[in-house]
Amino acid sequence: MKNPSETPDPIKPQGYVQPLGKIGQYDLLKKIAEGGMGSIYMARSTKDKSVVAIKVMSPLYVHNPVLLKRFEQEYKVASKFNHPNLVRALEFGTDNELPFLVLEFVNGESLGAIINKQGKFEELEGIKIIAQVAKALNQVHKDKLIHRDVKPDNILVGKNGVAKLTDLGLVKEILVGDLNLTRSGRGLGTPNFMAPEQFRDAKNADIRCDIYSLGATLYTMLTGELPYKSVNPLETWMKKVQNDLPTPRELNPRISERTDWAIRRAMDSDPDIRPSSCREFVEDLVGKSTRKSTVTTPALDKTEAKQPIETIWFMSYIDDQGKQHVVKGTAKAIRRSFKDGILEDPLKYKLAKSVEGPFEEMKVFPEFRDLAVHLTKPNSTPNSKTQSADPVPNPTSEPAKT
Structure with a gap:
């Protein structure tokens, strides 16, 4: 990069800016x-x-x-x-x-910057912007590509109201992979807006990951809140697979039931429940969905407590920087974290039924004994720092409220 000449330009037209x-x-x-x-x-x-x-x-x-x-x-x-x-x-x-x-050049600001300045959007205004981004993603998907990093900071909104999706550096081809830029087991993207399956393996992402991220972006626009606010990616993932998130209407009662349902459907932890295309997501938002009973679909109604309440477990571990964390989740979510490869060696983690402890090795509990036996690495020994973390002194991450 060259420095501009120190000699001043004798003729500076209107609007002239001295180059950096x-x-x-x-x-x-x-x-x-x-x-x-x-x-x-x-x-x-x-x-x-x-x-x-x-x-x-x-x-x-x-x-x-x-x-x-x-x-x-x-x-x-x-x-x-x-x-x-x-x-x-x-x-x-x-x-x-x-x-x-x-x-x-887009004469405007990123959607993230706008949210930071003005807070939440009105529902119709937010849907209009998301509908434009959905059109862009539809084009990307038609070309057998996936964006993988849809979020407010990657959406530019011009002063003319036109929204443009940018930052295609993480795009991958659906059919031929991504030029070996992603190692198996490594997720790419931004944790708060990523689909849970993208944490496990970015190579196996499909267009439903982009639909999840688009729904999460609209969630932020209409509530003014970041989805799944957590201290670390593991806690974020654990919340995502349990759909442990306030509904949009809980944070902003002015949001319509239809839009609330459409966002929750797009952000469901099960990819099969999400819309199959960005176009279908927009149809959900504008009331053109062909799905029956869009507000009361049982699979999506997270507010009804018809299912038995599962025991909440607290899991303690030490990260690579030596910091202690405690995350919470159901037995199903914790087991899934190991089976999906999000976590690997059970000996590095301790469990308790209370955030105060006592924390014990996984093999102590019948619910996890098979994981401890079958997934423990050969010659593996318990993490000494984790062993000494009983009871838990001042955990880095507070347990989220349910």
């Missing part, structure tokens, strides 16, 4: 966002004076082959589309070994 620097054929006018992989600038072409957005990779990652491939993949995917609700990719290049991606 230059990359390729573009003058960088101002930084508009900063993320984990780099920064995004508003820029101007020195050739045709057009205004664009440029994503510049941080020098810290220019020698990381996986991130470089993902950066280039975003261009290859986004440049395929010419859709009014998808941010277009215009160019990919390098300047002094610094990769950059030239994108369509």
Whole structure:
């Protein structure tokens, strides 16, 4: 990246902005966002004076082959589309070994920034934005692709009200995989907005993961609350598989029953319950669903306590940084976490029926004894820090209320 000349321009047209620097054929006018992989600038072409957005990779990652491939993949995917609700990719290049991606400039803000400033949306306004994003995702899905990171920060809303989906760096092809950028067993995306099955293995994600994330985005828009607020991804996943989340109407009674149901259906832990397409999700929202009795479908009614109440267990463990955590869940959810490969070695975890303890090894409890026997790794020994965590002193994560 080159520094601009120190010599002032004697002729500065109206609206002139002194460039911050230059990359390729573009003058960088101002930084508009900063993320984990780099920064995004508003820029101007020195050739045709057009205004664009440029994503510049941080020098810290220019020698990381996986991130470089993902950066280039975003261009290859986004440049395929010419859709009014998808941010277009215009160019990919390098300047002094610094990769950059030239994108369509959207004169507006991210949906996440808008929510942070104004709080929750009115229902109709929120649905209009989500319907636009659904059109973009439908196009992505028709091309046998999955976005995998739909969230408010990846949706730009222009001053003209047009919503555009961006950040296609995690997109994967449904049929041929994702160029080995995702190792089996590793989830990609943002935990609060990810479908629970995406935690286990991002490679096995299908379009219903995007539908889940779209529903979670609308949940945030209409309630002003982040779904599944938790201290760590494990606690988030545990809540997700149990559908342990306040309904939209519990947080915002002004939301209609129809929209409340549509969001809960899209965010169900069972992918088979979710809509089969983004179009179907929008039909649920606007009352065109072909499903019978959309508000009182038994499989979706989380508010009725007709099923027997399951025992809640508390699980204590020490993370890789040496921090102690306590998460809670039913026996079914805890067993699923091991069977799905979210957790591996049972000896690293202790259980109790109270957050105060006493915490004991899983093999002590009949409900989990088979897991402790069959899943324990050879030569594995209990985590000494976990053993000493009985009773639990000041757990990092407070148990969520039910």
